[in-house]
Every structure is written in structure tokens, then in C-alpha cells.
Amino acid sequence: MNATIDLNADLGEGFGHWRLTDDEALLASVTSANVACGFHAGDPATMRRVCELAAERGVRIGAQVSYRDLAGFGRRAMDVPAAELTAEVAYQIGALDVFARAAGTAVSYVKPHGALYNRAVHDAEQAAAVVAGVRLAGDAAGGQRLPVLGLPGSRLLAAAAEAGLPTVEEAFADRAYRPDGTLVPRSEPGAVLHDPEQVVARSVRLARDGEIVAADGRVLRSAARSLCVHGDTPAAALLARRVREELAAAGVTVEAFA
Template identity: 75%
Template sequence: MESRKIDLNADLGEGFGRWHLTEDEALLSVVTSANVACGFHAGDAVTMRAVCAWAAERGVRIGAQVSYRDLAGFGRRSMDVPADELAAEVAYQIGALRVFAEAAGSRVAYVKPHGALYNRAVHDDEQAGAVVSGVLLAGGGLPVLGLPGSRLHARAAEAGLPVVAEAFADRAYTARGTLVPRTEEGAVVSDGAAVVERAVTMATSGVVTAVSGEQVDVRARSLCLHGDTAGAVELARTVREALESAGVRVEPFA
């Protein structure tokens, strides 16, 4: 029987100028895929270059984390961006990161929307289609990392792009398998032990307990660990150790 496998991804490069939110170097020693901010919700040229270099040194896959143009709101405010404009901005972000990934001897291996764009593309067909159009415009047929059953995955599959299902150990789920909005109490699971337990259950059984108490199917190939929370590095190490102890192979999907 084939052993279970899971990718660990984290949002990295989330800062600009003198402001740094994520412990990039430390997290890159734990995760297998790095969702690198491309300048629209966070990140700048110097940060992108450094994170790509560190990721390449460690064999960590580099992903473009594309967002609405929303530095002030950290990309967590939903915006009504025309489809053609959003497609161009997605391609722009991928292209910017590709320069630094290739300069480091690596490549952009996948695309993942961030924040409000990620959540909007779960149900909004037009915005999901615009993200896919942006990926196609950037070229390369990149895999799209996202929530299972989302409109984003449906549109990506229709366009012939590979889709990769993702789960979140530190986010609360609704009974429909979507993430509880961050505006609601309990949306983020802050108890470290609970996060570790959920991660192992997701990787080994493919389920999570929703806020309603129901068991929800979350079979995923990649597990997201948020890098902008307190104690993120130590929690990520603990999650990885627990997964490996449970017989799960931690390796990149891309």
C-alpha cells in the first residue's frame, strides 16, 4: 500500500521595506512549498529575491501567491476588479516572481491566490475565471493550489491546468467545506495542540470537524501553515514531526 503523502506550504515574503511579518528563513527549513507574496498584498523586489534564493537552496518549491492590489488591507478586502484587469494583474505578479525564481536557479512551480481573492474565487465564477486567465497569460500551464470544490478549481480544470487540493489545519471550516470568514469569531484555530491534531487527522483520514460539529471531507495534497501567526516556526516544526511520526511522507506536490 502506498504511504500517505502531504505537502506543507506556507505564505512567505509577507513584508516590504523594513517591515517583515514572516520568519522566512526559519520556515523554509520546515515547509516543502513556499507561497511567495508578489508585491500586491505584501512583498517587494528585495524580499522576493531573498525568499526565492533561500527556497532554492533548500529545495523548497516556489509558488506565486497572487492577490488583489491591496497593500493597505493585506489583500484581505474583497474587491470588484474587472476580469480583464484582474487577469493582467495575476499574470504581472507571476512574471515578477518568475524573474527571481529563475535567477536563483529554480522556477515558479504553481499559483495560489491570497486572502480575499482566494475566498472570492471559491464561489465567484467570474473572478475565478480571471485568475485562470491570468495564469494562462503568464504561460507554463502552472498548477493551481486551492480549496477543493471551488469555482477556481473548476475553471482551472476546464482550461487544462492541474489542480491541487489544499486544507488548513489552523482555520475553522463550515459544514460546506469552506473556510469560516476571518470576520467571525473562532475563524482561526489558535490552540497549537489542536492545530497539530487537525493536521494529522487531515493527512491520514481526510476529514476535519466543522464548527457545526459535522465531519467534513477535506482530502488534500497540500496543507497550509500560516506564517504570520505567533510561534509559527515552532508550530510548523511540531506539525511536521507529528505527521512523520504518523507515517505521513512530507514532500512537495509540484
């Protein structure tokens, strides 16, 4: 089987003098960079720096939009009116796109972060608001139809497809899955996988065989076109490098979807 998969990670997750992700090291391995747009992390200087680094390395830039929650890193549940969320999503995309274009490229896709990502899996209204924000930002950029990256079977991807936006299914190398294909909440034990050997093996199996094993041992089918390694996990850059090396060794082509 001649498999191909994109490798994405969250970057730019810092603020001021505080930095969480090793952006330069991650950019040596990933093909797509989900860049924080200032609502859960990131600031203008960080966004500009990461866009410049990504452009230099030929890594595609994605807007990682979030609820306005710097204190909670975008991982706290929030109730945001749909119209407000639409405007905030468009605002974040537009802010990042300024720095991406200044670096000679552009925002290539959109991926929600944290609580917004998980909420948009089941909540049709919030999913539609995110998609409306993506459409608004794209229309302002000359009618661009930005791909939306999300969980297979989610309300988010359904809303994006209905709105005429390209959709990209993703899977997570370092997160545990429920039998229904959703992620185990971070509040539960074992939600994040830290064993490098386990993460690498899951990545290869997903890309090569289209399978991922849920927390109860059930084998789930997946047609994911992108694989995420979280940038804020310990030794994330080393893990991303190992995942890419082992994917290549297994005959999997690693390249950006966008």
C-alpha cells in the same frame, strides 16, 4: 495507510523594513512556499531573498497572487474588472518568476491570497480571470501549465481544470471550517485556530484519515494534497515544525506536490 502530503505556508509577507513572516525558519519545515508577489505584501528585494532561500533548501516556489491591496494586506473585498485582474495576476507571476529563475529554479504553482482566494471560491468570473492570468503567464514562459492551488469544490479549481491546468486541493491546519467545506470568515470569532495541540491533531487526522472537523462538529471528508499553515500567525514557524514532526511520527510522508 501510507499517506503523503505537501506542507505549504505564506512567505515573504513584508515590505521594506517591515517583516511579518519568519521566512528562514518556515523554510526549514515547509515543502512549498507561497511567496507574496508585491500586491498584498512583498517587494522586489524580499521576493529575491525568499526565492534564493527556498532554492537553497529545495522548497518549491509558488506565486501567491492577490488583489492590489497593500494597505489591507489583500484581505479587503474588491471589485476588479476581469481583464484587469487577469493582467495583474500574470504580472505578479512574471515578477516572481524572474527572481525564482535567477535563483536557479522557477515558479512551480499559483495560489491566490486572502480576499481573492475566498472570492474565487464562489465567483465564476473572478475565478476565470485568475485562471486566464495563470495561462497568460504560462504561455509567456514557453507554454508552461502551472498548477493552481485552491479550496476543494471551488470555482477556481473548476475553471483551472476546464482550462487544462493541473489542480491541487488544499486544506488549512489553522483555520475553522463551515459545514459546507468553506472557511469561516476571519471576521467571525474562532476563525483562526491558535492552540498548537489542536492544529497538530487536525493536521495528522487530515493527512492520515482524510478528515477535517467543521466548527459545528461535523466531520468533513477531504482529499487535500497540500496542507497550509499560515505564516502570519503567532509562532508560525514553531507550529509548522511541530506539524511536520508529528506528521512524520504518524507515518505521513511530507513532500512537495509540484
